[in-house]
Amino acid sequence: MTTLPTDNTETAAATEPEMGHVLLVDDEVAFQRLGGNFLRGLGHTVTLAGDGAQALAAFAQQQPELVLLDLAMPPHMDPEIGLELIPRFARVPVVVLTGHGDHTLALRATELGAWDFLTKPIDPDMLRFVVARGLRKARLDAELNSLRADQAVDDLGMVGQAPATVQLRALVRRVAQTTVSVLVLGPTGTGKELVARALHACSARRTGPFVAIHCGALSAELLESELFGHMKGSFTGAYRDQPGLVEAAHGGTLFLDEVGEMPPPMQVKLLRFLQEGAFVPVGGRVQKHADTRVVAATHRDLEAMVREGTFREDLFYRLKGVVLRTPAMAERPADIPLLATRFLHRVAPRAALSAGALAWLMARDWPGNVRELKAVVESAGALLLPDQRAVDAELLRLASGDMGDAAPRTEFPAHGEGAGPLDAALLELELRLVRDTMLAAGGNQSEAARRLGISRVGLIKKLTRLGLR
Missing domain, CATH: 3.40.50.2300 (Response regulator)
Incomplete structure (x- = not known):
């Protein structure tokens, strides 16, 4: 104990x-x-x-x-x-x-x-x-x-001025004022939940709760309990009555992320709630009601799933009152500099991107979309030394694992094995910094992480990657 x-x-x-x-x-x-x-x-x-x-x-x-x-x-x-x-x-x-x-x-x-x-x-x-x-x-x-909201009241958190971004913001404002159901479609990593939150923030329900759930993360039984709640004794471990997320979102918005992953048995129960606003908790007999707006999202092709019989057609049409599509990064390259700067300032508020860094970002494909861009830029910001104020292209390449002209790599190149002189110098610098800090901390990982200004998890990852474990 x-x-x-x-x-x-x-x-x-x-x-x-x-x-x-x-x-x-x-x-x-x-x-x-x-x-x-x-x-x-x-x-x-x-x-x-x-x-x-x-x-x-x-x-x-x-x-x-x-x-x-x-x-x-x-x-x-x-x-x-x-x-x-x-x-x-x-x-x-x-x-x-x-x-x-x-x-x-x-x-x-x-x-x-x-x-x-x-x-x-x-x-x-x-x-x-x-x-x-x-x-x-x-x-x-x-x-x-x-700060983002104060500086860009009109962006709804959806940063960018590319035509696809501007059009999406305009649609969000119009749709938010209605009570129609919304289906958000788009590739993974394009900010579908951000759109759902913007819809909630612009709606008359803004003072109510925003509740999100990933429909593919749970089995049909657990998902039913999470959404609609359960009664005491309805299954092993149900020691008391437990309200569900539908009830928790009363007066607000319920976001069903990756609704295309929802098990078929749950599709029937969700359809009933959308039609009647009523549900019955697991193990219960008394019908309950909730005033909840549902916004659903998925990267799946629901129309193809309907044709294949894996998604209910009546549920599909109930969900798609209005369809909003989040653009891939390839459709909004003009937004990359602004997005990258915002992400960098989250981890290094005083840092900036060099001209070479911006050119590298603009020239790179982003198959993981905004999520991948965010990960690379924030990792580069975390690698800045205390006296550094600019992120350059080489630091971005280091953060992304792309140490050459070939496909991105997840490992550091060994000395003399395909690493350029700057790559080798950056590797040597990081290795020396981590090693010396560990020695100064007497091998105590928690103390070393504190001195480096990173989490202990981040330190363990560096030790493993640098061969210092």
């Missing part, structure tokens, strides 16, 4: 913590009590959850700024259950809690969107430090979003 001090006078004095709302998800009642008391002693507001269902409900209702998530979830203490929850908390930093030495599991968690991880038994100072950093990140993200 992890022991955490409840008197935080000494630990709080080292670094002034960022006060905020933390959701602590752990099945151990003792850890909930100790961890909750410790965080409250630091001045944070803490919401506790003992399993995935409680966590999702608390996340939707309480809107915390940071999630501490134990990966071992009941009923079988399977870490896969915890891993499946991570994408559901996508709008805030998620810090996963793992057993000692579970670095492979922690790296899998980061690939799914986790921001950092802590190893049990948890060091109180490290918990305080990570929570403070996570809350600062959450606040910075919120400030940047607010």
